[in-house]
Amino acid sequence: MTSLSTDLNSETETQAASSAAAAPQAAKPGWAASLWAELKGLFWLLLAVLGFHSFIAKPFYIPSISMMPTLLVGDRLFVSKYAYGWSHVSPTIPNPIAIFKGFVLREEVDSYAFMLPESKGRIWGKMPERGDIVILTPKGKAQDYIKRVIGLPGDTFEMRDGQVWLNGKPVRQEAQPALDLAVDPNNPCSEMDFPGALAPDRDGKMHCYLQIVRETLPNGVSYDVIDARRSEVDNIAPVKIPADHVYLLGDNRDNSSDSRVPAERDGLDGPVSWDRLGGRAEIITFSVDGTTGWNPMTWFSSLRGDRAGNSLRPKRIPGPAAKPTP
Secondary structure (H helix, E strand, O other): OHHHHHHHHHHHHHHHHHHHHHOOOOOOOOHHHHHHHHHHHHHHHHHHHHHHHHHOEEEEEOOOOOOOOOOOOOEEEEEEOOEOEEOOOOOOEEOHHHHHHHHOOOOOOOOOEEOOOOOOOOEOOOOOOOOOEEEEOOOOOOOOEEEEEEEOOOOEEEEEOOEEEEOOEEOEEEEEEEEEEEOEOOEOOOOOOOOOOEEEOOOOOEEEEEEEEEEEOOOOEEEEEEOOOOOHHHOEEEEEOOOOEEEEEOOEOOOOOOOOOOHHHOOOOOOEEHHHEEEEEEEEEEEEOOOOOOOHHHHHHOEOOOOOOOEOOOEEOOOOOOOOOO
């Protein structure tokens, strides 16, 4: 009995082994199929990143002094793309030729992205508030600007001797203590930009002492501006802001190509259509002073630690808006 059972088990195992041997082995994918799978994965990853940059948020680098003292050269920002809805300037579509010229040939390029054909209006559009810091793409240009919203549709904007007037009333300005900014490669504090601001301390270290004015808009939003010298844009005749347009200024009033400056001087040439707004600046993620080099140690020593995390949303004074100055 035992022998019969053993023979049956042996026969069953032999049949199973024969069946397994007869079964076809799964073919391993070739190198072309593996490469195609990798490329598909990279494509979907790239599409997700571009979709996020186009419709949710994107990083932004401050390359100029036009928004000092609020923003310094070397600040990196988080910009929300959905704050005002979307328009033809919202999508981010990489331009391979521009990327090659910029990163390989080291040529200067206006933008690393393609521009979509211009169109009017916005999808789920929302008008910004006074005091918002916005990203925009000027008409006829590819690079982004960053400015502050001062006037809204229907407002009458005017400037007299460096003071903003809205709808026939002066916007409140209050002198503040001088701002002491460190001098570094990203903030050289040149005499042309800030006359008389560069001065040494007792130890001989150079500082940039800026005269600051606090401006308060009719909705109570308050922020600091620099008015370092007299200039031709300190006086602007009354301008009625059309529907779906905003009037934009830089906080560094004497060094900003904004709505006061004509297009031939790289300005915004008056009120800006809201379909040119690409997003709202939300927060400073980190900032560098321009000393970053090949040595990894400089990646940390160049950080401006006191700027990371600073919110860029408008700050409102408590209670009703301040009364305009007489």
